[in-house]
Structures are given as structure tokens and as C-alpha cells.
Amino acid sequence: MELDETIFDRIHRYLAGRMDEPERQQFVKQMELDEDLRTEVEIQRQIKAAYQISRNKTLLDEIHKELQHQGHLWQPPKLEPANNQGEIAVEPVVRKINWGYIATAACVVLALGFGWYFYLQNDNSPTNEVTKQEPEPNLPDTDAVISPGLSSPEPIQPPAQTLPSSQPRRKNQADTRYAQLFKENFKPTVRHNPEEPADKPRFAAPRSVMEARLRIPEDTAAILAGIQLLRQGKIRQAITRLQPATDCALPDWQANAQWFLALAYLRNNQPAKARPLLQRLTAEPTELYQSQAQRLLTNLDQ
Amino acid sequence: MNSIKLPSEEICLPFQGNEPAFYQALLAEQRQAFNCLYLRVHNQFIPLACQKGGSYDEALDVLNDCLAIFLHKIRTGEFVFQADTRITSYLYRVCYNQWHNYIDKRQQRKEVSLDLNRPTSDKDDNDDDVYDDTISLLPDEQYDEQERLEWVTRLKKAISQLREDCQNMLHWFYVEELPLREIAARLGMTEDSAAVKRFKCAKYLRERYLKA
Numbered sequence: 147m148e149l150d151e152t153i154f155d156r157i158h159r160y161l162a163g164r165m166d167e168p169e170r171q172q173f174v175k176q177m178e179l180d181e182d183l184r185t186e187v188e189i190q191r192q193i194k195a196a197y198q199i200s201r202n203k204t205l206l207d208e209i210h211k212e213l214q215h216q217g218h219l220w221q222p223p224k225l226e227p228a229n230n231q232g233e234i235a236v237e238p239v240v241r242k243i244n245w246g247y248i249a250t251a252a253c254v255v256l257a258l259g260f261g262w263y264f265y266l267q268n269d270n271s272p273t274n275e276v277t278k279q280e281p282e283p284n285l286p287d288t289d290a291v292i293s294p295g296l297s298s299p300e301p302i303q304p305p306a307q308t309l310p311s312s313q314p315r316r317k318n319q320a321d322t323r324y325a326q327l328f329k330e331n332f333k334p335t336v337r338h339n340p341e342e343p344a345d346k347p348r349f350a351a352p353r354s355v356m357e358a359r360l361r362i363p364e365d366t367a368a369i370l371a372g373i374q375l376l377r378q379g380k381i382r383q384a385i386t387r388l389q390p391a392t393d394c395a396l397p398d399w400q401a402n403a404q405w406f407l408a409l410a411y412l413r414n415n416q417p418a419k420a421r422p423l424l425q426r427l428t429a430e431p432t433e434l435y436q437s438q439a440q441r442l443l444t445n446l447d448q
Numbered sequence: 449m450n451s452i453k454l455p456s457e458e459i460c461l462p463f464q465g466n467e468p469a470f471y472q473a474l475l476a477e478q479r480q481a482f483n484c485l486y487l488r489v490h491n492q493f494i495p496l497a498c499q500k501g502g503s504y505d506e507a508l509d510v511l512n513d514c515l516a517i518f519l520h521k522i523r524t525g526e527f528v529f530q531a532d533t534r535i536t537s538y539l540y541r542v543c544y545n546q547w548h549n550y551i552d553k554r555q556q557r558k559e560v561s562l563d564l565n566r567p568t569s570d571k572d573d574n575d576d577d578v579y580d581d582t583i584s585l586l587p588d589e590q591y592d593e594q595e596r597l598e599w600v601t602r603l604k605k606a607i608s609q610l611r612e613d614c615q616n617m618l619h620w621f622y623v624e625e626l627p628l629r630e631i632a633a634r635l636g637m638t639e640d641s642a643a644v645k646r647f648k649c650a651k652y653l654r655e656r657y658l659k660a
Binding site: 189194197201359 | 459482483486487490491494495498504508512513515516517519520523524596597599600602603604605608609618619622623625643644647650651653654657658659
């Protein structure tokens with residue numbers, strides 16, 4: 147059954163209880179006979195319920211703030227040393243300042259600061275490399291490469307030929323196979339669909355939408371950091387960074403996070419975790435990684 | 449558990465000892481009834497959850513989810529008041545159920561932790577003491593909160609893929625339940641055009657919702 151305007155309108159009049167009794171009875175009878183109509187009513191019922199539950203959550207947030215402000219709500223006790231006698235501790239109004247302690251603390255802070263500074267000067271650590279500006283790579287025409295700022299296309303380095311030698315190779319033979327699949331599929335480029343214009347910023351959107359959108363820069367940074375960590379062979383760290391971004395508000399970003407997380411799982415010898423992500427990507431409407439995910443799933447099944 | 453002095457005398461005064469009046473006020477969506485409900489369940493459930501190893505924020509999320517669903521059930525008539533029950537006690541059990549679920553999931557997440565050096569059987573000190581045996585769980589047929597929360601998650605994903613005008617249109621339609629005439633006036637279009645637009649947006653949302 148193709149959903150048309152008339153059916154849509156009838157379903158909503160039924161759900162809102164705006165049908166008169168004969169019409170309602172006729173509609174119920176029609177539902178009993180027509181499975182497609184029943185399904186459609188259920189889908190619309192779910193969407194309507196989800197909308198109203200979200201609205202209620204916003205209302206309850208307001209109520210919480212109001213009651214908390216009035217001091218009516220229970221608060222978790224603050225962690226303070228127990229006073230068995232039930233006496234109220236009295237703090238001196240003016241404390242004697244112990245300059246000796248302050249001087250020692252200052253020396254320690256300075257020493258740590260200098261140590262950290264010199265460490266950073268000499269450090270070639272991957273954490274710093276994540277934020278470095280890197281040269282323009284040769285990229286396939288079909289892939290759009292973007293920067294953490296989202297606005298201007300900026301490069302991410304091409305894949306390292308080998309993983310750093312500091313990463314110990316696993317003894318497990320299966321791992322070698324997954325590592326090979328990872329190597330074949332990993333290209334440190336973020337894809338997005340340039341034909342799909344980005345949404346305008348919304349100032350009147352429901353709170354949940356605003357919250358999801360406010361997380362986009364964080365998700366972008368997580369995806370890019372995840373890719374760099376994968377390049378450096380820091381697979382577990384990459385997994386940790388990429389996981390939250392798989393629910394990004396931008397579908398393209400979601401697809402990127404899912405793809406790289408799947409590769410990370412594979413590289414970490416966890417094909418069972420990679421598989422559902424790849425399956426989601428094959429059904430992805432953005433089609434960014436659809437064919438690669440399908441190919442990889444086929445390889446995994448062999 | 450710490451003894452809690454409920455400051456509900458004032459806020460809940462009109463409903464004190466009168467559950468049917470409380471239910472009627474909730475049905476009529478009276479703000480004072482909502483405040484009273486929130487206050488009672490919050491001060492009953494949150495201390496228990498915190499005492500049993502949950503954080504305040506985690507417990508608050510669970511409470512918020514359960515209350516939001518409960519208010520929806522009242523509105524749609526899915527929750528029907530029974531003379532011998534207390535609404536707060538029922539909700540307390542629902543929250544406890546949901547919290548039980550949440551803790552189970554948290555436990556599962558720990559078991560598949562990425563920290564491979566840690567034996568999977570390891571548990572935090574608090575994990576053995578998270579449940580309260582004195583509270584019985586609701587039977588499955590009375591408990592569908594988890595399913596409804598999944599609808600909300602899917603809807604959020606679907607909405608985020610809509611354009612602003614569609615988001616507004618559907619918010620007015622599904623949440624505010626504005627008549628088409630008023631929606632058309634807000635958009636500066638005829639009712640017929642508004643009906644077409646509403647249908648297109650709803651259809652697009654439906655597709656995204658099913659894929660989410």
C-alpha cells in the first residue's frame with residue numbers, strides 16, 4: 147500500500163481520536179483486513195509517540211530546574227569527612243599562610259612545566275601529530291577530503307606504508323589476515339557528499355536536535371583524530387575516539403565514523419564487532435562506503 | 449538510606465491522600481500535578497539509585513525517560529488509574545525496572561571492554577550490590593519503556609536529517625498538534641499547499657525513521 151495524503155490524514159484523525167464513531171468503526175474494520183494499513187498506523191503511532199515523549203522530556207527538564215532552584219529536590223551528599231559526634235566543624239576565618247609549602251609547590255610546578263616543555267620540544271609523539279598541518283596528498287577524484295574545521299578542504303596525510311615498528315605484531319595468524327584486510331582498505335580520507343547541501347544553522351530547533359548538532363565539531367575532531375591514530379597503529383585509542391562519533395547528527399560523518407571504526411575493529415582482531423557496522427554501511431542511504439563495506443563483508447565471509 | 453524529609457506538603461497539598469484527584473490533575477496536564485509527581489518520584493527513586501551504585505546523572509536520565517513516557521501514556525489513555533494503586537508507587541517500580549535495565553547494559557559494556565588485559569569476570573566493588581531485592585520487577589507485558597526509548601532515539605536521528613522548514617512543520621503537527629489552518633498561516637501559504645508540504649515532510653521523516 148502506497149501511503150498517500152488521504153490515508154495519512156485518516157490515520158492521524160484516527161490516532162488523535164477525531165473520527166466520529168461510524169467512521170472509526172469502519173477504519174478499524176479496514177485495518178483488520180489490510181495488514182499494510184495496520185503497519186502504517188503503527189509506524190505513525192510510534193513517530194507521534196516519540197515526538198511527544200521528547201517534548202515531555204524537555205518539559206521535565208524545566209520542572210527539574212524549577213524544583214531544584216526552589217531547593218525541593220534531594221541532592222546526593224557531598225563527600226566530606228564523617229563527624230561521628232554530630233558536631234559542626236568550625237573553620238578559622240583567617241588561615242595562617244604557610245609560605246614554605248607554597249614555595250615548595252611553586253618549585254614543583256615550575257620543574258614540571260619546564261620538563262613538559264622540553265619533552266614537547268623533543269617529542270615526536272602521535273598526539274602532537276594529530277594537530278600538525280600536513281602536506282596535500284594525491285587523492286582520488288571521487289573522494290572529498292575535508293579538514294576538522296569543515297569549511298575549507300584540507301588534507302589528511304596519505305596512508306602510512308607500514309604500521310610503526312613499535313607496535314608488536316600479534317602471534318595469531320587470524321590477526322595477520324585482518325591486518326591485511328585493514329591495510330588494503332584503510333585510506334585516511336574522510337568522504338562526504340558534496341551534492342547534499344549542509345543544513346542551515348537552526349536557532350528554533352528542538353533541544354535534542356540542537357544538542358546533536360552542537361556535538362558535530364566534537365564528532366568531526368573525533369573522526370579525524372581516529373584516522374590519525376589508525377595511521378599510527380594506535381588501534382585501541384582510535385576505537386575509543388571513533389565510537390561516540392558513530393551517532394553524529396550528520397549522516398556523512400556517521401558513515402565515516404562507522405567505516406573507520408569497522409576497520410579499527412578488524413585491525414584489532416575483532417571481526418564480530420566490525421561486521422554489524424559494515425552491514426549498517428551497506429544499507430546506508432549516503433552510499434559513501436556502501437560498495438567498500440559490501441566488498442569487505444564478502445572478504446570476511448570467505 | 450538517608451532519611452529524606454519530603455518537602456512535598458506545599459506542592460502536593462491539593463492531592464494529599466486523594467489519588468483520583470491527582471490522576472485527574474495529571475490527565476488535565478496541570479503543571480502543579482506534574483511538579484508534585486516529579487518531586488515525589490525523584491525523592492524516592494534517586495536516593496535509591498545513588499545508594500546502589502549509580503551516579504546522580506545516570507539516575508536522573510532514567511527518571512526523566514520514565515516520567516516522559518508515563519506522561520505520554522496518561523495522555524493517550526494507555527495508563528488507566530486503578531482505585532487501589534498509588535501512581536507514585538507504580539512509577540517508582542517503572543523507574544526501578546528501567547534502572548535495572550540500564551545497569552545490566554552497563555555491565556555488558558564492561559564485559560566487552562576494550563581493555564583486553566582485564567579479565568572479563570572482573571566487576572566493580574559496587575556491582576554486586578546494585579539491585580534491591582525488596583522491589584519486584586514489573587512483568588514484561590506491563591513494561592515497554594525500553595522499546596519506546598528506542599523510538600525516540602530513531603526519531604532523533606531521522607529528524608536531524610530533515611531540513612529546517614520540515615522540522616518546524618512536523619513539530620507543529622506532531623507536538624503542538626496545530627490545525628492545518630494555523631500551520632498554513634505561519635508558513636504564509638494556502639491550506640492545500642500546507643497539506644501537501646506536511647505530507648511530503650512526514651513521508652520523508654517516515655523513510656528516515658525506518659532506516660534509523
